[in-house]
Amino acid sequence: MSFAWTEEQEMLRRVVREFAARELTPEYLRELDATGRAPHDELLPKMAGLGFTSLPVPPEYGGAGGSAVDVTVLLEELGKTSLSIASLLNFAIGFGTHTLIKFGTEEQKRHYLPRVCSGDMFFAFSLTEPNAGSDAASIQTRAVADEDGFVIDGAKIFTTGAAECRCLLVATRTDPKLPKHKGISLFLVDPRTPGITYSKIEKLGMRGAGGLYEVHYDGVRVPRSALLGSLNGGWAAIKATLERVRLAQAAYCVGCAQQVVDDAVRYAQQRQQFGQPIGKFQAISHMLADLQVQTDAARLLLYRAAWLVDQGVPCVKEASMANLYATENLVRVTSDAMRVYGGYGFTLEFDIQRHFRDARLFVIGDGSSQIQRNLIARMMGL
Template sequence: MTDPDTLSALIDVIQRFVAERLRPIEGLVSETDEVPGSIIEEMKQLGLFGLSIPESYGGLGLSLEEEARVIVAFCHTAPAFRSTFGTNVGIGSQGLVMFGDEAQKARWLPSIASGETITAFALTEAEAGSDSASVQTRAVRDGDHYVLNGVKRYITNAGRANLFTVMARTDPNTKGGAGVSAFLVPADLPGLSVGKPEKKMGQQGAHIHDVVFEDVRVPVENRLGAEGEGFTVAMRVLDRGRVHISAVCVGVAERLIADCVAYASERKQFGQPIASFQLIQAMIADSKTEALAAKALVFDTARKRDAGANVTLEAAATKLFASEMVGRVADRAVQVFGGAGYVADYGIERLYRDVRIFRIYEGASQIQQLIIARETLKRGG
C-alpha cells in the first residue's frame, strides 16, 4: 500500500474503532483477562492480522513506516489489544516473509493474513533470555524429519497459536548462534504442549506461556532458511520488531499525554485548573517533547529499513529511547492525576503497569545499549 489517501482512510477507520469499540471495554478486558471474540473478529475484518503480509498472499502489504503509523494510531488504547494480532504482523510471521521459500509462504501466509492462523515466536528459554544465542532446545535430524526437544518460556500468544517459529540447536558442537536453526512448527504436531498462562504485572488480555517440545517430529521442509541460519533469522526479525514495539510505545504515550491534558484542564485546586500551574505544565511539556522525539526516531528508522538499509543500530536506539520514554510518560501521568492516578477508576495505573514490559521484551534496554555501542564502534562513530 503506497497511496497516501488509502493509508489515511485506514488510519481514520482504526481511530474510530479504538475510540468506539476498544477504549470503552479496557476495564472489562483487564478484569476478565480476555479480549472478547467478537472484537477479535472485527480486527480480522479490518485487516489488522495482515498489515505486514504481502498483498500477493492476502495481506495489506504495508511498508514498515506505514505499519508504524497504523500502530501508533491503534495504540491509543490498552496495548493488550495490539498483542492479539501483534505476532501475526511482527515476530510470528516475519521470519517466514523474509526467509521462507515459495511453498512455505503459499501454505501459511494467506491464513496468517486473515487471522485464521495465529503465529508465535519461540526463542526465549529459561537460560536463553538476554543471552538468546544460548538456545538449548535441540533439533536432531532423523531422515526427512528433525526431532525437537526442549522448553520455551514466556511465549506470547502460545495458547492461541497454530504455528510457531522455533529456534532450536541443530549443531551441539557449535556454541552460540551459529549452531541454531529456525523451524516452522504447527501447534498440532504430536509432542507439542502449551503450559498455563502466566500471571503478569500488566497487559491483562495478552497471554504468555511455556511451550514444551517432546520428541516433536518436524518435516525437513519446515526448516526456515539454511541449517545454522536460525540466529540470523531471529535477529533480523527482532530488528524489525523493535521498530514495531517502538511505535506501540509512541501510541500509548500519546494516549497518556492526551489523558493528562484533559484531566489537568478539568481538575481544579486552589481555585483554578491544575493545568495553569507551571510544574504541571513542565511534566506535560517533558512528556510531549520525548514522545515527539521517539515518534521521529520510529519513522526515520522505518524509512531507512524500507529503503534497504541495515538498521540494527537504529532499531536498537529507537527501541531503547521509545520504551524508556513511555515509562517516564506513564510515571508523570500518575503524578499529574495524583491519587486518581493511583486508583483503578481512571485507568492510568493500569497503563503504568502495561508499559513496563516494553523495556524488557524483544531485547531489554541493557541489551539495546550493548547493540548500540557495538554497532557504533563498528561504524567508527
C-alpha cells in the same frame, strides 16, 4: 524531506480510530485486563476485514504490500487505545509474517500468508529459555534430525500466546558443535503437536494480549518442511525478526505515550485545586511539556527507522535507538502522568494504572533497554 502523511495513511488512521471507538471500548479493555483472556479469535477477523492483517503481506499472497511506514502508522494509532491489542495484531503481522516473507520457502508462504490476511493466523515466538534470556544465542532446546524430519526436546519460558496461537516459531539448537550463533535453526510448529505442554504464568500487565507460558517440548516430531530458513542459519532470521518486532513495539509505545499525555492534559485542565485548574501550576505544566517533547522525539526516531527499512538500508542501530527511547519514554510518561492524577491515578477506576503496568514489559521483553544499548554501542564501533 516531508513530514506529511499520504492520503492513504491518513485514511488508515481514521479507520483505526473508528475501529477502536467501536470495538475497543473502555469497558471491554478493562474486562480483558481483569480476566486475562485472549481475544484473538474475536478481534483478528474484524481487523482482517479492515485490511489491518493484510497490510504488510505481498500482493501475490493476498496482501496489500504496505510499507514499513504504513505498518508503523497502523500500530502507533492502535497503540493509542490499547498496547495489548496492538501487540496482539503484531503477533499476526510481525513475529512470523516478516520472517516468512524474508526466509520462508514458496510453499510456506503460500500456506501461511493468506491465512494471515484472513485473520486466521497468528504466531508465538518460542525463543527465551530459563537459562537463555538476553543471551538468546545460548539456547539449549535441541532439534535432532532423523529419517522423517526433526525431533524437538527442551523448554522455553515467557512465550506470549503459546497456547492460543496458530503456529509456534521455535528456536532450536541443531548443531551443538558449531559456535553458538551458528548452530541454531527455526521451525514452524503446530501448537497442538503431540509432546507440547503449557504452563501459564500470571503477569503484571499486557493481560489482554494473550497468556504468558512456559512451554515444554518432549519428543515433538516435525517434518523437514517445518524448517524456516536454512539449517543452522536460524540466528540471522532471529535477528531480523527481533529488529522488526522492536520497531513495532516502538510504534505502539509512542501511540500509547501520546494518548497518556493527551489524557493527562485534559485532566489537568479540568481538575481544580486552590481555585484554578492544576494545569496552571508550573510544576504540572512543565512536567507535561517535557513529556510531550520526549514523545515527539520518540516519534521522530521511530519514523526515521521505519523509513530506512523501506529504503532497504540496514538500520539495526536506528531500530534499537527507536525502541530504547520509545519504551523508556513510555515508562516515564506513565509514571509522571499517574502523579498528575494524584490519588485517583492509584485507583482501578482510571486507566492510567493499566498503562503504567503495561509499559513495564517493553523495557524488558524482546531485548531489554540494556541489550539495546549494547547493540547501539556495538554499531558505533565500541
